[in-house]
Structure formats: structure tokens, C-alpha cells
Amino acid sequence: MNRRHMWSGRRPKVAIAVVIATVLTILVIPNAVAGASGTVPFSGNDAATGTRTVTIADITDFHGHIERGADNAAAFTLADSHNPGNMVPVSTGDLVGGSPYESAVAKDQPTLDMAKSWGLTISAVGNHEFDRSVADFNNRIASPANGIDWLCANISAENKASGGKLSRVKDYTIREVNGKRIGFVGALTDALGSVATPQITKDADLDKRAVDAVNQVAHNLKQSGKVDAVVALIHADATAAQGLGKDVDVAYTGHTHALKYGTTDGGAPIYEAGSFGRAMAVQDLVISGYGRRAKVTVENVDLGNGTEPASPKVPGVIRVEGLDAHTTQSAWMSAGSTGDGMVDHAQHVYTVAQAHADQVGSTIIGTLANGTNFDKRIEHGHEDSVGQLVADANRAMIQRKIYAGQRLPVIGFSNDGSLRTGQLDLNGDGKVSVKEVDSLMALQFKAAHETLTGKDVKDVLAEQFRFKDDQLKRRWIGISSNVGYRFVERDSNEAEGAGHPADTDFDADNDDSAVAIVDLTIDGKPIADDDLVIVASNSYLLQGGDDYHAFRTGTNYGELNMPYSEPLKQYLAAHPALAPKKTPLTGVHA
Template identity: 30%
Template sequence: MPISKIRIVIAASAVVSSAIAGVSIAQAQEELAQFNITNITDYHGYISATKAHPGAAMLKCAVDNAADGLPQAFVSSGDNIGGSPFASSILDDEPTLDVLNQMGLDFSAVGNHEFDKGYADLTGRVADLANFEYLGANVEGGNPGLAPYGITELDGVKVAFVGTVSQETPMLVNSEGIEGITFSDPVAMTNRVADQLVESGEADVVVALFHEGISGTEQWSENIDAIFAGHTHQVRNLGTDQGPLIMQAGNYGHALADVDFSYNRSTDELIVNDARILGVEEINACGTPDSAISKIVAQAEIDAGEAGKEVVATIEDDFLRALDEGAESGSNYGAESQLVNMIANAVRWSMTTNTATTADIGLMNAGGLRADLFAGEVTYAEAFEIQPFAGEDSFVTLKGADFKDVLEQQWKENSARPVAALGVSDNVSYTYDINRPIGDRITSVSIDGAPLDPARDYVVAASVYLLSGNEGMEALTRGTAPAQTGIVDVQSTIGYLANNYVVPRYGQAQISVTPSSEFNAGETITLDLAGLRYTQSDTATEVTVSLGDVIVSAPIEPTLGAAGFGEAGTATVNVEIPADLSGAQELVITTDAGTHISMPVSVVGAQQPQPQPQPAGSSILGTGLLSGILGIFAGIFGAIGVVNWIDPTFIQHIQQRFFA
């Protein structure tokens, strides 16, 4: 069995003296192998160069420069295709596969988006077009199966690459396309394959191409030397930290992981000479764009361009996605945005307009949007970039109680993306309590201004992808099967924009309110409010809370909150509950930007007014006087025959009112 590897991060100039002390330089040169590994992840077909994206031709230049004369392996951690810009997506991502072939990609893990068009498409059309091998060690049940690993020799060193994909893949792609396919724990499978490769002597070095985010809690085998992660679109360089080298190269070709290794053949020691991640500026500064790739990209843009030039709508406002602090638009899948809410409106409108049903609710998943929409003329290409998956829109009939569960399922346990935010149509709003347990956070839901009826049937419009229970939305599958409409999602959006005067939903659809249980009359409660602002294009500065006749306002802190969550914009409001308020009440929350959400609350313990004792003789009228007055009335009414007109309860009321 080979010796366990020692992992050290040191400067390249110190490698020889540290690794081969006590031997001659000639011997050291014979014993020491050197090689380079470059990695990308979540490329998503961003082959064209723009202000924000280096493009494939420049990325190829950076990959070549990274080798610096060393033997090199160029690898990917998955999601090379799918969710792509118009120029690649409209051509079924074939230009991207052509580009990666030209770049000399050696191996790639399968990402969840490799399954967008189904397993058969991946192992058939995609595999036939790719000159590199897709790896999926934790993907089981397919025929043909995916290779779990691939091995290449670099300067005489057998380097194995083990590919795995997120175990959440069945929630992220259309389930019909992966029927019979299972996805096991990627960490456990990577460890198992690495141990087998090292124990059998097949590999000297094992590198994981891990299409999943890194949480820091993973337990890795000592036989894994380096891990290139993906899926969450983050840039991370965690170094070795007494374990394997861990890096993640962002997304869209914005970053390139570049690692130089030395391997001592006699001691089986692997040394990390240099591990860095090149950013956009460094990639763009590499030199001359690769001419062969430039030609591939230019032809793809020509082929896709004619269809994309058509203007399909004109709008007056921007519709933007959510973001995390300091990150790009679309980086936060856990917050609502004006764009995701608008698309939810679009699918509701489309199903109502183009089918025989009337949709009560529209939904859209934030992770399905891949570009922002800006004011002015909207071309087909721009609309397509927002929704590049060409999925089908549909509808189901669902009980109100199940729809509430759908909203509960936005929050995930132990997920790299802790919230999968849903955009909702403008007629839907709800409150939640972020401090309550997952599965019990929704505190109220309103549809068309009325409380959600748990027993009522609602028609819910969304993509078939979402209605099939993907992204953990299992509750959407409890109703009827999705109708076969044949309407592509981008067609719904284009039709909605072209046939309606569309403005953003300026106010929020959802707010977190803590506490959310019953309140006590006469007490002062401190309400913690969150989610009062969008992460972009929001002007809200003040929130107002009303309960009964009490109205209180407070400033909004325009914080974005934790990355990946939706609690942007917070406020603390102290509300003095009147002592005489009781029973079912409405807590109404508004902002100066247009939010208006009502949450039913219960107020208990109201103080009832007590009768005040009167001193003797202090009554307005004495008892004797009352008797006299009543006697007079009796005589009068008796004389006219209507003495029975005086009801005994009337007499009791007079006695209690004036003489108690």
C-alpha cells in the first residue's frame, strides 16, 4: 500500500530543498515530478466575451498560460451546459461543447444541469459531442452508466479524477428525465472510490471533482489529495488546513483554479507548490484570445443572432434578481425579487389566457432565473437569457393546506442553499417567523385579500419543473397531475410583457414577524420585522404597524442580511396593546414603498370595566322617587288600558342604570 501523502503548501522556490533534502540535485530531479491542474466549474455556456465575462477564447489563453511549461490537466466540476446564455442555449449548447473540446478539457464531473434534458440526452447526444469524459461516481441506475473516475498520467504520475454531483439533483431537474436514476452521498462515494484507487495502486494522486458546495463539515479520506468543488457559484480557496487542498472556482468562467504540484516518487509525497484562483482581470490580462475558439464563438453568435434580434416587448422599469452583500445580481436564491414575482405573474396570466382554466396563484423559483430584465426594448434573446431552460409551464389543483406546506418547504435542512425562494403572483402575500422551526414558519397567507382556506381547491400555475416537486417542493405534487399545455416558459413571459402594462411589485409579498403568537392586552410588545426591502431597487425607509387604533412607525435598516436568506430590510417596532382590546385582530404592516400585509393575531386578557360603588344617598334619583315615578306611569297607562306595556326588564334596567 502506498505511503499516505503529506500535503504542504509552500513556495515553488522552496520545493526542491524541502522535498529532497539530503540527496543530490540530479537525484532530486529524477525523483521529483511536477505538473499543473486547472479547473473551472459552473461554466453554463458563457462562451461570449462581454464586460462581465472573459469569454471562452480568453479563458483558453489563461489555461495555457497556467501550465507554464508543465504537464497539465484541465478539468471541470460540472454544469458546463444548461442555464446558458442565448447564443449557446438556443443551439442546444453545442457551441459550448465545441469550445470545451477545443480548450482540451480532459474530464468533467456531471453537474445537475447536465441532466436538464434527461439522462438519455446526457449519455447520448452530449457524450457523443464531448471529446472529454463525464464522470459520475454517485450516479447509479443508468444504462449506459457513467464512469466513476478517469486517470491521466502527468510527468509519470498517475492522477485520478473522481467525479460526483449533488445528492439534491433529483430536486433540481425534471424528474421524468432521470427516472430510475439514484444519486448517493457524494462525499461517501468520493471517499470510497479514492480508497479503492490508492489501495489497488491504480492512482498515485486522487483529485475530487465535486459538484456540490463545501460546508466545512465533510469528512474526507486521507487518500484524497485535492478537491475542486462547484454548484454554489462561490469562489473559495481553503488551502490544505491539514487535509486535502480545497478550492472552488466560482462560475461562468469568471474564475480559474490554477494549482502547481510536485510529487516525490520515492516517498509518495504530494506538495502543493502554488494554489491560486485567477479572477476576471487576471484572465483578461493573459494575452491574446485563442483564435480557433474565437471563430467557434463568432459562428455561434451569427447562427443564434437572427432569431434573437426580434423585439418582443417594451417596458418602462427594471426587473432585477436578488443578490448577496458584495455579490452579483442573481447570487441570492433565498430572497424574493421583483423579477421572480413578475415571472410568477406571467405564468399565472399565461395559464389563464391560453388554457380553459383560471389560475388562482402563480409561482416561480428564484434559481430558474439567469439574467436581469432592463427597461426599454426587450428582444427575444434577452427574454431567453432570463429563462434559458425552455421548460413547460402548466398548472395543478391543490388544497390550501398543501399550498401553505409549499411555502414552508422554501427552507431546507442541511443544504448548501438554505432557502429556495419562491416568487408569487401579486394577489398573494404571507407572513412568517424566521425564528420558528423549519416546517412551522408560515403564520398567515392571503389570496386575493382573503385568508387562505385550508380546505379549498386552488389552481396553482408554475413550470412543470416546479410542479413536479423539484427544489424540495414535494407539496406541489399532492394535487392533480400537471396539465400538458405545451407552453414554453419564455413564451409565457414574452406574452405577458407584450400584452400587459407591466410594472414591478414595489412592495413585499412576504415579511418575517417575530413574535407571532398571541398577544396580551395591556402589554407592550416588541416586534422584530425582516424582509421589508428587496435586495435591489427598493426605496422603503419606514415601516408602519397598526393594531386596533394603535399606529406606530419605525425606520427600516437597509441591511441585506445573511447570505442566501431573504431577510433584507429590518426594523424593530414597539406596540402598546390597549388594555381593552381583545379577541381576533389584524396586525397590519405597511411601508412607504408600497408593502401592505395583514397578519391575524389573537389578543387575550383584556381588562373588563368594573362597576364603581356609589356612596349612600349619591344616586341621581332615590329608590322612593323611582317608585313614585313608576307609580305615576302605571296609573296613566292603566287608565288607558296598556299597563302591561311596561316590561319588567325595562324596570330592572332603570333601577340598575340610575339607582345601583
């Protein structure tokens, strides 16, 4: 079994601990440095024992945030200067997809160009890599021209074979660094069905659990003597990596956009480095021996030069946001800004992309009433106004295009995850541009519709609620302003009695919802369980995305040949000086 020295004061291996820090607010202690968390300084190489050090610098869930590209370039440069020529930059997935407009408008090619400027050649496959279809990923994003080895061991062997839909995806890749052979093994979340459309799930064709696939590949690599160390890159929550065995020396995870640390069953550290280029995990692998007899020590790296821990509770992850603006980055600044450095290249890519985005996205498509905006916050007992706005726009489009003249009621929905910015009018000038709408709705969904019964609609509404720690919790979904209902809270023990613990999400296919929906009305008229209702939304949500499984019971599903942002663009054009409707909270507690 490999020997792994971590940091002082670590928890016993028998107690797996995952410490979660919120992704939205990264905690920073002033003047703190990584060494304060017990990190071990870089120890170099030992020719007498054959010990060599390889540095790994990991980002995850970058999502095309090229506005922070220079910050990441500075961090990668610092990591390399810490161990010159022996640093490997990696990504744990979702490098592209769901991106800001500057990258998304060019189909994320600016992000791929920036990654090349960083020297990033290894990434796990994330679910958002498939946003524009599995075929687009395999043919364009995974093109050899972009220089990245994309890793996903739990995709079926048939699909990865020559002629398969993901023929450019590998189980693993090996890099020889500082005289040592490092095997990198990737995998994708087992919950792909909850975060991707059925077509993507079908085309991706995962045939193993992520942890099982990685364990199998890692074992083969170690036992065959092909590698001296194994690095796992799993695009899944840190807890999903806990089942990794002794053949994995360090694991990097992602997907939840959080800062996390834990340990595997085999004793290796697990790191999750937040999202959007705001943090980076940097570790040294100190390796003695070779192949099956190699011993690997994992040491957190203190890069110095003004870097700070991303959270005092998550060792080994540094704060990256704003790093390029620091004046203390002597490690890379001392070489001079020649225009050929990594930071300069990253900044150039962003400048060009930003200029293009400003040019093509400046067209004004709508105006807002004086002093108003639409945002995702819940205030003063009123609904999330931007979610409701998008739901109303979806309803208006489907009612006009598909069901004009019919008497069936039409309602709209929008899921929170499909809305990527906090506000519609980002600069607050009262005008809404193409860029602002496409930034809000940056995913690759289609406008879609289907037919539900009144009971189905109630099941959808009930899926907003769940019991956690014996308290009723609500996850917000945008609902069109013509819908009204009340909910009756069920006893948490009653819901648990249906076969699920009280702190889990509830499946609408079973009668174990946390609430009962009563008095459902549409356009002020009561809706019976067997009444038919037309539902308008995006293709992802109506196929059961975000765990809204009740949408899957719908019939007559159809998609419009337009992106899911188009209904909002047309709605804004038709309603100048638009203001939130300030309707009371949908779903009054009975």
C-alpha cells in the same frame, strides 16, 4: 500515508476550515499576487529522485459563459506555459446548462466546442448537464465527438453499464502526464433531488453518497498501484468533500458558485473556484515514487503575468475574468497570435455563436412603459418585479389554456433560480426581444400546473421563511399579483422544538414552519384551508424544486407542450407598454 506539503501558515488538520467568499462580488486586492498567500513556486523535475510535477487547472460551474472563454483560454495557456506539456485542464461540473443565450440557443454546442479548444477532456457530471434530460446528456453532450470523459462514481453500476441510461459516464479516468499516472474520480451532489426533477433523479439513479463513492474508487486505484496520485472532482459544496480519506491527494468542488478552501479528513486541500468562468484553481502535484509508495505534495501556483488572487482568503484560486485583456500576458503573447492558439480559437467560437444569437434572437416580442424595467431587486417595499411578472404570465397562460370558464381561483409562482438574468430588458431600450426573454429563462423547464388546497398554498408560502441565527430570513419566490396574505412569526425555539435546529431550513411536511400564514386572499376573496386553488408555474418548481416541498402535495399535475418561457412571451405580446404593478410586499408581518 501520503505526505502533503501545503502553504505556510495553514490551519491545523484537526480543524477543518472552509472560507467562503461571495460568488457575486469577487474580492481583489490591487497588486496582490498568489505568492503573497504563501504559495510555493514551481520546483520542476528531479531526475535523481524520480520526482515529477503535474499541473491541474480547474474551473467549475462555467454554465456556458462563452463570453469569458478567451479569458479561460488565456489562463489555461499560462498554466501550461508554467509547466509545458504537463498541465491537465478539468471541470467540476455544470460546464453546460443554464447558459447565456449565445450558447443556449445552440443547445450549448458552442460551449462544448470551446472546451475542446481549451483541451478540456475531463469533467465531473453536474446536475445542469441533465437539463435537457438524462438521455440528451448521454447521447449528445457525452458523445465521444466532444472529447470529454464525464465522471460520476455515485451513479449506479447498472446505469453506467453498456445499455444503461448513462453508459458513457465513468467512475474515473487515468492520464499519464510527465511520467506519472493521475487518476481523476468524479461524483455528483447527494442533494440531486433538490435541484432536479423527479424524472431526472430517477434516471440518474445515484446509489451512493458522493464522498463514499470517491473514497472507494480512490482506495482501489491507490491500492492496486494503477495510479500515483488521485484528484477528486465533486460537483457539490466544499463541505461535502471533507469526508474524503487519505487516498485523495487534492479535491475540487463546485455547485454553490462560491470561492472556498478547506481540507479533507485525509489532509488534502479542497478548492472551489467560483462560477461562470470568473476564477480558476491552479495547483502543482509534485510526485515522487510510484503507485502505493508515491508521495504527493500539493503546491499552489503563482502564474504571474498580471494574474491576481480571486480572493485573499482563498489560496490557490486566481481571478480569470478580464485576463485576456491584460497586456502583460507575455507568456502566451510572445508566441504570436497566429490564429492557431487556444485564445484565438476560443474567441472565434464566441464570435460565431454571438452572431448566430443576434440573428435568431433579435425579434421584438414586447414593449415596456417609458423609463421602466422589471428586475430581481426588492425596492421601496415592493416585490421582486420580474418574479411577479413571470408569475402573472404563468397564471394568465394556465387560466386561458386549461381552466377557461371555470370558477376555481388561479394563481402563479416563479422561483428565483429559474430566472437567470438580473433584468428583463437587458439593454434598457424599452423593447423586449426573444433573446432577452430566453436569457432570463434559460433552463429547460416546461409550463406546468396543478391543484392545491388553501392549506397547501399556505404551506408553500411558509416555506419562504426560516430562522437562521435566531433571525427570521426570507428567500424570495415570485407570486402573482392577485395573491395577498399575512404571516405571523413563530418563536424560533418553538420551531426548533419540532425537531430541527433553529438555523436549518424547515420541511413543510412537518408542522415546524418559521411562520404561520394567515388571511390568505386570491382576487380579494378569502381562501379557506379546504378550498381548491389552481397553481401555475414551471415543471421544476411544481415537482418540489428549490426545496419547495409543499408543491408535491398537489393533484392533477400537468405540463403544457411549451417551454416555461412561452407564457411570458405571450403575456408581453398581449400587454404593450407594460409596467411593474408596484404592489406592496406580499406577506405583511402581522
